[in-house]
Amino acid sequence: MKLVLATRNLGKVNELTAMLSNEQKHKDLQLLSLQDFPDAPEVVEDGETYQENAIKKATIIADYTGFRTLADDAGLEIDALDGAPGVHSKRWAGEDATDAIRIEKLLAALEDETNRNARFVAAIAIAEATVSISNNVVDDTTIHKEVSVTKNVQVVVGICDGYITNTPVGDSGFGYDPIFVPDGYDKTFAELGDVIKNQISHRSHALRSALKLL
Numbered sequence: 001m002k003l004v005l006a007t008r009n010l011g012k013v014n015e016l017t018a019m020l021s022n023e024q025k026h027k028d029l030q031l032l033s034l035q036d037f038p039d040a041p042e043v044v045e046d047g048e049t050y051q052e053n054a055i056k057k058a059t060i061i062a063d064y065t066g067f068r069t070l071a072d073d074a075g076l077e078i079d080a081l082d083g084a085p086g087v088h089s090k091r092w093a094g095e096d097a098t099d100a101i102r103i104e105k106l107l108a109a110l111e112d113e114t115n116r117n118a119r120f121v122a123a124i125a126i127a128e129a130t131v132s133i134s135n136n137v138v139d140d141t142t143i144h145k146e147v148s149v150t151k152n153v154q155v156v157v158g159i160c161d162g163y164i165t166n167t168p169v170g171d172s173g174f175g176y177d178p179i180f181v182p183d184g185y186d187k188t189f190a191e192l193g194d195v196i197k198n199q200i201s202h203r204s205h206a207l208r209s210a211l212k213l214l
Contacts, residue, residue, distance in 0.1 A: 001028060001029055001030065001068070001214075002029075002030045002032060002067045002068070003020075003029050003030070003031055003032070003067070003068055003069070003070055003214070004032045004033065004034075004036075004037070004061055004062070004065050004067045004068070004069040004070070005017075005031060005032065005033040005034075005069075005070055005071075006033075006034060006043070006057045006058055006060075006061040006069050006070065006071035007033060007034060007057075007071070007072070008033070008034045008035065009174075010035075011173070011174035011175070012072070012174075013033045013035070014194075015194070015197075015198065015203065016031075016070070016072075016203070016207065017031055018194060018198055019198050019203075019204055019207050020207070020211075029214075032065075032067070034061070037061075037064070037065055040061060040064050040065070041060060041061075041064060043056060043057045043060050043061070045057070045073060045090075047073075047087070048087065049087060049123070050073040050074060050075060050087055050121060050122065050123035050157070051073075051123045051125070051155050051157070053073035053087070053123070054071050054072050054073045054123040054124060054125035054155055055071075055125045055127070055153055055155055056071075057069075057071035057073070057125070058070065058071035058125040058126060058127035058153060059125075059127045059129075059153055061127075062127040062128060062129040063129050066129060068126065068127070068128045068214075069126070069127050069128075070124060070125070070126050070210065071124070071125050071127070072122055072123060072124045072125070072203060072206065073087070073122070073123050074089070074120060074121060074122035074123070074202060074203060075087050075088070075089035075090075075120070075121055076089050076106075076118060076119075076120055076121075076175075076176050076180065077118060077119050077120075077121060078106075078110070078116075078117070078118040078164060079115055079117045079118065080110060080113040080115045080116070080117075081109060081110070085106070089102075089175075089176070090102075090175075092105070092106075093105040093106075099174060099175055099176075102175075102176065103168050103176060103178065103179055106164070106176070106179070107164075107166070107167070107168075107179065110164060116163040116164040116165075117161075117162075117163050118161075118162060118163055118164050118180065119159055119160060119161045119162065119202075120159070120160045120162075120176075120180065120201065120202035120203075121157065121158070121159050121202055122157065122158045122159075122201075122202040122203040122205070122206045123155055123156070123157050123206065124155065124156055124157075124158070124203070124206040124207060124209075124210040125153055125154065125155040126153070126154055126155075126210055126213050126214065127152065127153045128152045128153075130152060154210075154213045156206050156209035156210050156213070157206055158201075158202045158203060158204065158205030158206030158207070158208075158209065159202055159205065160182050160183075160200060160201050160202040160205065161182070161183045162180050162181050162182040162183050162185075163180075163181055163183075164179050164180060164181075165178075165179045165180075165181060165188060167179075168188075168190070169187075169188050169190065169191055170187070170188045170189070170190025170191035170192075171190060172189070172190045172191070172192070172193050172194060172197075173189050173190045173194070173197060177189035177190040177197070178190040182200055182201075189201070
């Protein structure tokens with residue numbers, strides 16, 4: 001079975017691929033990404049929630065590719081910033097900001113804060129485009145075909161609680177990983193490495209639930 005990962009983010013592709021490859025029940029999955037569909041449309045993530053963005057990406061890419069599609073949207077929510085950057089995590093420091101710039105801006109915003117509690121949240125949507133054809137037949141001749149596309153979409157959410165460090169540490173992962181320490185650990189996601197992160201992260205929690213939908 002083919003499954004399209006609706007992202008061009010190589011870090012996310014590698015992370016999802018590693019998680020899926022560890023699932024014995026889904027060894028038959030043939031994973032594709034938007035790298036395999038260079039002309040696929042750019043999806044504007046303008047939803048108010050992670051769920052809205054994940055569903056939008058999954059349905060648009062499923063329609064384009066004709067394959068079942070998995071899409072996610074995730075963000076970092078910080079108590080001291082009233083849940084920011086949240087759904088705007090990727091664009092919080094500007095559309096073209098690098099991970100380093102995002103981290104720098106975030107740490108500056110928390111410079112005088114003692115409450116560093118935070119959480120990563122991920123929503124994963126799985127969409128399948130189903131095409132139905134309706135034929136109008138007159139005198140044994142088909143005179144009209146009506147094609148409709150229905151989107152079967154399901155979405156799940158995963159959360160990983162933790163806190164924000166004062167300085168970035170570690171060189172693994174991507175995004176805000178170097179400044180996030182998950183509960184029960186004393187190292188950042190970027191220090192813990194992919195194996196541990198892929199067992200405890202927000203995306204791994206959501207993915208385990210999503211796999212039950214396949």
